[in-house]
Amino acid sequence: xxxxxxxxxxxxxxxxxxxxxxxxxxxxxxxxxxxxxxxxxxxxxxxxxxxxxxxxxxxxxxxxxxxxxxxxxxxxxxxxxxxxxxxxxxxxxxxxxxxxxxxxxxxxxxxxxxx
Amino acid sequence: xxxxxxxxxxxxxxxxxxxxxxxxxxxxxxxxxxxxxxxxxxxxxxxxxxxxxxxxxxxxxxxxxxxxxxxxxxxxxxxxxxxxxxxxxxxxxxxxxxxxxxxxxxxxxxxxxx
Numbered sequence: 001x002x003x004x005x006x007x008x009x010x011x012x013x014x015x016x017x018x019x020x021x022x023x024x025x026x027x028x029x030x031x032x033x034x035x036x037x038x039x040x041x042x043x044x045x046x047x048x049x050x051x052x053x054x055x056x057x058x059x060x061x062x063x064x065x066x067x068x069x070x071x072x073x074x075x076x077x078x079x080x081x082x083x084x085x086x087x088x089x090x091x092x093x094x095x096x097x098x099x100x101x102x103x104x105x106x107x108x109x110x111x112x113x114x115x
Numbered sequence: 116x117x118x119x120x121x122x123x124x125x126x127x128x129x130x131x132x133x134x135x136x137x138x139x140x141x142x143x144x145x146x147x148x149x150x151x152x153x154x155x156x157x158x159x160x161x162x163x164x165x166x167x168x169x170x171x172x173x174x175x176x177x178x179x180x181x182x183x184x185x186x187x188x189x190x191x192x193x194x195x196x197x198x199x200x201x202x203x204x205x206x207x208x209x210x211x212x213x214x215x216x217x218x219x220x221x222x223x224x225x226x227x228x229x
Contacts, residue, residue: 004158033217035219042204042219042220042221042222043159043204043219043222044219045216045217045218045219048216055216056216091158091159093158103149103161103164104161104217105160105161106151106158106159106160107158108156108157108158109156109157109158
């Protein structure tokens with residue numbers, strides 16, 4: 001399997017622009033997670049989906065952030081409008097959760113720079 | 116509030132010696148713990164996990180110990196190798212209640228010197 005795929009790998013944009021990050025989870029996985037990594041806050045969970053349904057979005061920082069999962073093989077994280085403090089590495093992860101174990105597999109991340 | 120803490124931002128160890136990475140948590144309801152390893156420009160990769168019903172789990176050179184009374188877990192790497200140099204994150208979850216939501220520590224950067 002190709003693993004979790006994220007695009008783009010790098011994104012540089014100007015403040016106020018819309019940014020869309022994309023994720024393709026591992027085939028057959030039923031949970032998908034969006035994380036953000038910054039020096040100040042470390043690795044923090046933004047939102048996660050189970051069977052394409054958002055379960056917990058309490059980590060989404062503001063209304064400027066939104067995430068969708070229209071089907072089992074695709075998810076987007078959108079920031080509109082973007083601000084310099086959104087600059088971070090954004091990771092997508094997927095897992096096949098069952099009652100015995102749960103291992104999340106991470107994508108390579110998207111490094112976002114907002115000027 | 117930080118529910119999972121890794122108080123050592125960095126650790127340097129000589130090749131062949133033991134590396135011990137520590138992690139503390141505050142929520143006694145956490146029932147599943149994991150360690151992830153991260154190289155630069157890559158996503159974290161799963162290393163080893165432990166359920167709260169156990170106090171030790173071993174996988175090759177890697178052993179995770181869980182002390183529930185102290186709310187403390189540690190990762191032992193024996194013997195350490197230069198390829199182990201990376202950032203290590205511990206994570207915790209309310210596995211059976213929230214299935215999948217992980218809370219990560221800040222990470223510890225391990226450097227193994229030849």
